Structure formats: C-alpha cells, structure tokens
Amino acid sequence: MAAFPYYAYYGTKIIYTVPQLHDEMEIYISMNHNGNFLVQDTRYPLETGSLVLIHPFEIHYVFSSIKDHTERYDLRFPIKILERLSTLQSNLLNVFKTAPRHIVLSRPDLMKLCGMMEELIAPVGSAFGEDIQKTILLENFLLTLASILRHHHEEKSALQDLPDHTVIDTITYISAHYLESIHLDDIAAHLYVSKSRLCKFFKDHTGISIGDYMTMLRLQKACVLLKENTMMVRDVAAAVGFKSYPHFIRTFTNKIGMSPKKFVRESKK
Secondary structure, eight states: OEEEEESEEEEOOOOSSSSSSSEEEEEEOSSSSSEEEEEEEEEEETTEEEEEEEEOOOOOEOSSSSTTOOOOOEEETTTHHHHHOOOSSHHHHHHHHSSSSSSOOHHHHEEEOOOOOOHHEEEEEEEETTHHHHHHHHHHHHHHHHHHHHTTTOOHHHHOOOOHHHHHHHHHHHHHHTTTTOOHHHHHHTTTOHHHHHHHHHHHHHSSSSSHHHHHHHHHHHHHHHTTOOHHHHHHHHHOOOSOOOHHHHHHHHHHOOHHHHHHHHHHH
C-alpha cells in the first residue's frame, strides 16, 4: 500500500500468473474484450466496461486468450474505509456487499470512473494538503461507484457463463474434503469421469489447475482463521488441511506475499 490508504494502477500485461488472495477490497475495470475473470467458483467474461468486485479473501484470477495482455484499471483498499464512510442514510459497506460481482458500465459511467482512476493513480505532490486530497479523491470515487452499483442488476453475460456441472461438482467436492488428502483419482472416481477429462474441463473453465484451486481454498480458510487470531499458526495449518507445517509456511509466504506471523501482525493494524 502507498502512504495513502489504497493502491491504484493502470496496466496492459497480466502481472500475476497464479490465483490471488488478499485481505483488501479490489475493483477491476476492463478496458478491452479480452480474457475472463474468475472469482471463487464463477467465471466472468471480460468486455470493455466490465467491472468486477472482489471481496477480501476471495480467490480470483485473470486468464486471457491473448497471452499476457489485458487492459485494465485496478484499485485495492481496506474494507475498513467503507465501514468508516458508511452512515445510517448512506451505507456504502452494504452497497458493496450486496452489489453484483460483475456489471458492464455504460460508456458515460466508464469514462467518469476512468477519469477518477487517473487522478488516483497520479503521484501525490509535496504541497500541503495534497495527501489529504488523495484520500478525498478515493472517497469520492467510492461514493460515485456506490451510486452506480445501486442501480445495476447482474449482467446477462455473467449469468449466462455457467460452468459445466463437472466443474461445479469438483468445487463442491473440494470444499467438502479440503481437510483430507485429496487426489485426482478420488475426485474422478466420485464424479465418474476420467482424470484427463476432469482436468481439461476444470482448467478450461477456471484457467487454473485443480491442485492450484485446492491450495488457494486452503489458504483462504487459513487467512480467515489467522485474522481471527484465536489459534496458533501451527494449529491453523493443520485445521485447513496442510499435513506439513514447513510446507504451509512456504506455500503461504509464496502465495500471500508474507509469512503467516506477519499476516497476523498486519491484520491487527
């Protein structure tokens, strides 16, 4: 995060080639018709003006048909900002929590939000008050987006992109058995499909392997437990299905970007 409470950028290349997981709210605005966005178990086809909301600790991943290219604006910020801004009259937190995960912005709304994103991305000056202006810009952006979200319904493109039942059944099985040592043979036998067919269907829909999804699901559960701060890190590792504590530490640090202990410290701030 920067000195002010958000991280915003404009990009044209896919930086992350693995599923992501973090404790912040994220807003993704697509500027072209390329790629798909996976959030948890749902895939959203991206088009110009697609806006995707990612809540804290949700597994998400962008996969593109054109290698390494997807034009977008992206904003990440702590959900505490929405809590602080919310009032009885204007509950921003509830708007973001209940809004559809994927909408397609009208051209005027897209241009308005892109203009505000450019202001958020611009470097903060050294003059008195410019840092405060950045925070005000963020608040205005969130208020503007909340007004847009309140008048949107789930886009047909998102609803129509339904996965093959094999993918849904696979995710359901993993969610029910992630504490165990799950093997592809187990899932394939349970679903009465071949391993090759199972792997292809899952990868085609989600852009990631079954093993990667399973790992991210376990880390997602670990993040929630660590944030609650009621268990030792070693106990959390066992509670989410990691059989090896050192493997949990390595995997968590590699995927989340910090050690579990540092994650706990950061969560307390």
